[in-house]
Amino acid sequence: MTRDAFETSRRLRENIEQVLFGKPDVVEMLVVAMLAGEHILLEDVPGVGKTLAAKALAQSIDAKFSRLQFTPDLLPSDITGSMIYRSDRREFEFSPGPIFANVVLADEINRAPPRTQSALLEAMSEGSVSVDGVTHPLPKPFVVVATQNPYEFEGTYALPESQLDRFLLRTSLGYPDRERERQVLLTHRSGEPVDRLDSVATTESVLAAQAAVREVAFEPSLVDYLLDIVDATRGHKGFEFGVSTRGGLSFYRGCQARAISQSRNFVTPDDIKALAVATLSHRVVHDSVFQGPTRQLVEKQIAEILDTVPVPT
Incomplete structure (x- = not known):
């Protein structure tokens, strides 16, 4: 199963x-998020490929995209x-919305009001939605x-911390060379070009790879190293609140997924270092009250924590 997971990861990445x-x-x-079975937030200026990245991931899998x-x-x-009321049967019938897909692109997520964002929140955290008291998996x-432009604020609604915490990773693309x-x-x-991409994985192979992720070995000393980093965010003078336990668990799962993406069945310190900023920076609450900190500042502070926490030998 592990070897198949390596192959699935390689095909997705190359495609x-x-x-x-x-x-x-x-x-x-993108591959780590898919292998971990969690979500990713692409935050950048318009036109650098955020939507393209989501469509490329969806096209690479023989699965439903919306x-x-x-x-x-x-x-x-x-x-x-x-x-929906069906007059021919004289009864109401549930008509699934676009959230019922395997890969969902939530474009410009911060343009929807909080009530709408909360509907997406349940789907992301529970893997189901509730309509009229009935839960649908x-x-x-x-x-x-999800994508958002962090530099445009007119007509936008900031994502609440509870929803940001549902994203395994937050990253940006930047301008190409x-x-x-x-x-x-x-x-x-x-x-x-993305419309001409062939699918290189099935939903079954992705689910098998996700199962393999949970079997990846995590050395106890590295678990302590991960927890030391998480704990350091809670005592950092620049943060009012640090990373939650749920954030630590997502960090743990992300490191296992990265190991599979690197064709390994064990986690190394490099996996933890590679994901720390993208996994933790959106899960802390800065102590700045009147003016929110820039994303770059928070990421720099997370990087400083990495430099101070000793790596196990």
């Missing part, structure tokens, strides 16, 4: 890299679905790839 040029770190984050364009007038039922695997950007221009001559 996504065909259209997401020069972003191996972002590709790895896109939710978040707008101020989006209602919870537009996400979850609703009860979502298909598996289920991963939300000149050669990669030239490659983008040339490959778009005959249409969108």
Whole structure:
């Protein structure tokens, strides 16, 4: 099973890299989120490939994909679905919404009001939605790839800490270097390359890989190392609140998933270091009251914690 998981991870990574040029770190984050069975937030300026990244992940798997364009007038039922009256049968029937997919792109997630965001929150945390008191399970695997522009605030609603905590990873793409950007221009001559991607994995192989992730060995000394990092966020003078226990568990699972993505069945300190900033920076609450800190500042403080916590030998 572990060998099959390695192969699934390799195929996903190589397939996504065909259209997401020069972003191996972002590709790895997408694959890690899928292997861990958790969600990822892509936060960057418009036009750098956030939507492309989500579509590439979805196209790489023979699974159902849906896109939710978040707008101020989006209602919870537009996400979850609703009860529809069938006159021929004289009864109400549940009509599933677009959240019933394996890979869901939540585009510009911070443009929807809190009530709508909470509908997505239940789906992300519970793997199900409730409509009229009835719970409907979502298909598996289920991963939300959300995007937002952190530099545009008009008409947006900041994501609450409880929802940010549901994302395993938060990362950004950034601008490509000149050669990669030239490659983008040339490959778009005959249409969108992502639309021509073939699927290289099935839902069954992804679920098997997710099961293999939970079997990855985590040396006790490395568990303590991870907990030392989490604990350091709670005592950091710059943070009002540190990482929660749920955040620590997501960090743990993410490290196991990265090990599989690196074709290993055991976690190393490099896995912990590689994921620390992307996993923890959105899970702390800064002590700045009147003006929120920049993301760069928080990430720098998490990196400083990594430098101070001794690595086990």
